[in-house]
Amino acid sequence: xxxxxxxxxxxxxxxxxxxxxxxxxxxxxxxxxxxxxxxxxxxxxxxxxxxxxxxxxxxxxxxxxxxxxxxxxxxxxxxxxxxxxxxxxxxxxxxxxxxxxxxxxxxxxxxxxxxxxxxxxxxxxxxxxxxxxxxxxxxxxxxxxxxxxxxxxxxxxxxxxxxxxxxxxxxxxxxxxxxxxxxxxxxxxxxxxxxxxxxxxxxxxxxxx
Amino acid sequence: xxxxxxxxxxxxxxxxxxxxxxxxxxxxxxxxxxxxxxxxxxxxxxxxxxxxxxxxxxxxxxxxxxxxxxxxxxxxxxxxxxxxxxxxxxxxxxxxxxxxxxxxxxxxxxxxxxxxxxxxxxxxxxxxxxxxxxxxxxxxxxxxxxxxxxxxxxxxxxxxxxxxxxxxxxxxxxxxxxxxxxxxxxxxxxxxxxxxxxxxxxxxxxxxxxxxxxxxxxxxxxxxxxxxxxxxxxxxxxxxxxxxxxxxxxxxxxxxxxxxxxxxxxxxxxxxxxxxxxxxxxxxxxxxxxxxxxxxxxxxxxxxxxxxxxxxxxxxxxxxxxxxxxxxxxxxxxxxx
Numbered sequence: 001x002x003x004x005x006x007x008x009x010x011x012x013x014x015x016x017x018x019x020x021x022x023x024x025x026x027x028x029x030x031x032x033x034x035x036x037x038x039x040x041x042x043x044x045x046x047x048x049x050x051x052x053x054x055x056x057x058x059x060x061x062x063x064x065x066x067x068x069x070x071x072x073x074x075x076x077x078x079x080x081x082x083x084x085x086x087x088x089x090x091x092x093x094x095x096x097x098x099x100x101x102x103x104x105x106x107x108x109x110x111x112x113x114x115x116x117x118x119x120x121x122x123x124x125x126x127x128x129x130x131x132x133x134x135x136x137x138x139x140x141x142x143x144x145x146x147x148x149x150x151x152x153x154x155x156x157x158x159x160x161x162x163x164x165x166x167x168x169x170x171x172x173x174x175x176x177x178x179x180x181x182x183x184x185x186x187x188x189x190x191x192x193x194x195x196x197x198x199x200x201x202x203x204x205x206x207x208x209x
Numbered sequence: 210x211x212x213x214x215x216x217x218x219x220x221x222x223x224x225x226x227x228x229x230x231x232x233x234x235x236x237x238x239x240x241x242x243x244x245x246x247x248x249x250x251x252x253x254x255x256x257x258x259x260x261x262x263x264x265x266x267x268x269x270x271x272x273x274x275x276x277x278x279x280x281x282x283x284x285x286x287x288x289x290x291x292x293x294x295x296x297x298x299x300x301x302x303x304x305x306x307x308x309x310x311x312x313x314x315x316x317x318x319x320x321x322x323x324x325x326x327x328x329x330x331x332x333x334x335x336x337x338x339x340x341x342x343x344x345x346x347x348x349x350x351x352x353x354x355x356x357x358x359x360x361x362x363x364x365x366x367x368x369x370x371x372x373x374x375x376x377x378x379x380x381x382x383x384x385x386x387x388x389x390x391x392x393x394x395x396x397x398x399x400x401x402x403x404x405x406x407x408x409x410x411x412x413x414x415x416x417x418x419x420x421x422x423x424x425x426x427x428x429x430x431x432x433x434x435x436x437x438x439x440x441x442x443x444x445x446x447x448x449x450x451x452x453x454x455x456x457x458x459x460x461x462x463x464x465x466x467x468x469x470x471x472x473x474x475x476x477x478x479x480x481x482x483x484x485x486x487x488x489x490x491x492x493x494x495x496x497x498x499x500x501x502x503x504x505x506x507x508x509x510x511x512x513x514x515x516x517x518x519x520x521x522x523x524x525x526x527x528x529x530x531x532x533x534x535x536x537x538x539x540x541x542x543x544x545x546x
Contacts, residue, residue: 002217028345032292035338055327059371063334064364067341071360074345074353131323133384178516 007047014040027073031066038062052133227319231308239452240270246500253504280441285348288438292346297439297446300339304453307332311460312387314470314484325386326374329461330367333416336454337363340418340425340435343447347438355434358511359418359425365518366415372526373409376402377465379534382544390469392544399466405529406466408522410498413458415518417451420503424511459495460488467491 017040020033038061045054140148195201214223244259244266251258259266284290310325312318322328337360344356378384380402381392399406415422426434436447463469468491470484509517537543 032342051322051324052327055324055331058331059327059334063331063337063367067337067360067364070338070341071357074341075357131384133324176512178513 003047007044010040010043010047014044027076028070031070031073034069035062035066038066050132052131052136224319228309231313231319232305235305235308235453235456236449238456239449240274242452242456242496243273243448244270245496246503249497249500250504253501274445277441277445282441282443283438285438287348289346289348292342293438294443296339296343296346297436297443297450298339299342300336300450301446301453303332303336303339304450304457307457308460310386311457311464312390312469313488315391316387317470317485318387321385321387324384326378326384326389326465329386330371330374333454333457333461334363334367336416339447339450343439344435347435349438351431351433351437352435354431355425355437358431359435362415362418362422362424362514362518365515366412366522369408369518369522369526370412370416372523372530373405373412374465376405376526376530376533379530379537379543386464386469390464390471393468393471394475397466397468397471399468402466402529402533405526406462408526409466410458410462410495412518412522413462414499414502415514417454417458419451419455419499421506421508422514423508424514429508455496455499456492459492459499462495463488463491467495 014037017033017036021030021037024030024033038057042054042057042062045051045057191203193201193203214220247269248258248266250256259269262268262272284293307329309319310322310328312321318325340359340363341356344352344354344359347353377389377398380398381389383389383392414420418425424434426436428434431437436444439447470488472479472482472484472487
């Protein structure tokens with residue numbers, strides 16, 4: 001009973017915040033609602049008994065991805081009200097795209113059949129004698145190892161692509177070389193010169209002046 | 210009585226009582242950590258520190274708390290009121306919530322869950338939101354700069370922290386904090402993984418925005434960083450959250466590397482002392498290092514901070530992870546799961 005109640009509560013919050021992501025006028029508020037949605041999705045995973053996935057979702061999406069979203073959105077100084085002015089002009093194109101996507105989804109869903117093995121597996125939603133971290137690990141690293149490695153490589157390619165696209169030549173920027181700074185000793189820069197009274201000091205290396 | 214605590218309602222009551230038994234000492238601990246810090250820093254800098262209020266200045270934390278309570282809460286014009294008020298609550302709430310899984314003694318955790326390490330890591334990665342939201346909602350340039358700095362800093366150091374935690378997991382073969390401590394019965398992980406222990410602690414300093422990584426506050430450049438605009442209780446919540454986070458990071462270090470509640474030597478006079486005291490002693494030791502570092506080291510420059518995180522800690526922890534996994538696989542030392 002309590003689990004059901006919790007499920008409906010958190011899915012209600014999830015749906016409300018998902019709607020708020022799209023409708024809120026302030027982009028920062030939209031990202032914050034997105035974070036609330038992520039957290040609630042993680043809680044739903046937790047209620048379903050998938051504790052590993054729940055916390056990975058929280059760590060990856062809430063802890064890293066959404067921070068970067070928030071970071072970017074906060075620094076954008078865009079007047080989002082001005083963006084909405086073109087709404088009527090772009091509405092036909094937008095609805096066309098939406099229609100195409102909806103039609104595609106409908107075609108996919110129409111031909112959807114549940115695999116016969118899946119309904120059998122649903123009777124045992126959780127492995128009995130092992131935690132789902134262990135179950136997931138053994139599944140990924142034995143049965144699906146090539147696919148797992150492949151997805152890792154795809155992510156690596158995407159990362160390298162992002163770095164290449166945003167890389168700028170920084171030759172003209174004044175950068176500081178930390179290794180050089182750390183290697184500096186007092187002897188390299190400091191000379192102690194005994195100064196005699198009323199005679200002044202001639203710096204070594206500056207005698208010609 | 211014990212039958213009552215088996216019912217649904219009884220479990221709720223029991224959990225509330227357990228939480229109180231943890232939170233109240235934690236808050237008192239936070240209060241006295243401020244006193245501890247000021248006295249230790251005073252001793253290091255050849256000053257006296259607070260010594261007027263009460264015997265040895267022991268009532269100073271309560272005097273400070275009362276002062277905070279009676280100040281006016283100021284909300285700046287143009288601030289996002291709701292977020293401005295929520296931000297310190299998020300910081301403080303997360304710092305307290307994380308304690309639910311830390312085992313203070315054998316099976317003395319409010320929730321002994323299977324993925325305790327992931328829970329801790331998730332909560333500590335959420336901690337950045339309180340700071341970012343505070344910086345943005347204050348509608349102030351200094352606060353915003355501080356928030357940006359701290360966001361970049363915490364995300365950077367989390368990466369190497371994650372790899373270190375994975376290395377620990379490779380060694381112990383479980384995500385349950387209680388089992389992680391029990392796996393260190395014969396050898397604390399701080400000994401074989403000493404470099405990672407040091408890196409973890411330094412990343413912890415960065416994660417809690419403590420000196421020498423306190424660029425988010427950076428009072429010499431950006432006034433006080435993300436909490437410039439905060440006053441009274443909302444400021445106090447940030448303050449409490451920072452110190453609670455320090456204790457939390459010390460607790461994490463103790464659990465992952467210093468053998469949690471286990472006594473340092475496994476024979477008679479040491480094992481007679483209850484585990485809670487060993488746990489507290491180790492946490493206090495870590496906290497002393499926190500204060501010691503703050504009193505000793507100057508603040509890093511921002512590019513040094515980023516270079517340290519990405520170019521030193523990340524490669525070292527990554528290579529160490531691969532090396533540890535390789536060695537354990539080669540010698541067949543990997544734990545059975």
